[in-house]
Amino acid sequence: MATIQQQLPADFHPQSRVWIYQSNRPFSEQESKEINEQLHQFTSQWLSHGDQVKGWGTLFFNQVIVILADESQAGVSGCSTDSSVRIIKSIERQYDVNLFDRLLLGFLVEGKVQLLPMVQLLYALEKGKITPETVYLNNTVQTKAELENNWLIPLGESWLKTRLQQAL
Structure with a gap:
């Protein structure tokens, strides 16, 4: 099995911002495939004030969503962060899971x-x-470097x- 470092995009800056959402249950293989497609679709169209955000997202362990934003070219605004939260809330509703339980x-x-x-x-x-x-x-x-070394x-x-x- 590939390490976390091997699964992350190599061309993202170490200080790329990270958001992690842990599901209260594992997703099925089909759900995982669908979620990864939704994350790819979202990150390929992610904008911040009209500029393309260099984003990436995937599901680890069929249960943990990780989203990265490389801000070395375009920063992530409050509105673009809100749009990432909207996709997560949509996944919550679609699959009847909780992705925001920090306890x-x-x-x-x-x-x-x-x-x-x-x-x-x-x-x-x-x-x-x-x-x-x-x-x-x-x-x-909070960063790609921390994700690689301290997650x-x-x-x-x-x-x-x-x-x-x-x-x-």
């Missing part, structure tokens, strides 16, 4: 996303369901480490 933590277990409500984090640690080494989806990353990280190296220290 749902994602972990990568055997190549699949496993979700855990933040309020259950300490319980899951105490019961050994997850450990500080479990791969966490750090959906707070899939051990839980113990994430912003949640202070909560872990309380539990351990």
Whole structure:
């Protein structure tokens, strides 16, 4: 399987902006294909004040939408950000999913996303369901460089480490 870095467009600036939307359920193979087509369609026509935005989007792990905007040529305005949110809200309605629940933590277990409500984090640690080494989806990353280096990280190296220290 290709690494995240290998799947991202190589010609995008490391400081390209990133938006991550994690679904509350995995998409089927057919849904994933349709969503990737919608993301391609959106990014190929994405405009900011009439200028083409160099954009890219895909679905990772059949559950996590990642959108990139390379602002080295044209910046992304508030209106163009709003248009990206509209496509995400459209996908939510179309597939009856929640893509904006920031209290749902994602972990990568055997190549699949496993979700855990933040309020259950300490319980899951105490019961050994997850450990500080479990791969966490750090959906707070904001640039392509951060996506490549800090998106899939051990839980113990994430912003949640202070909560872990309380539990351990």
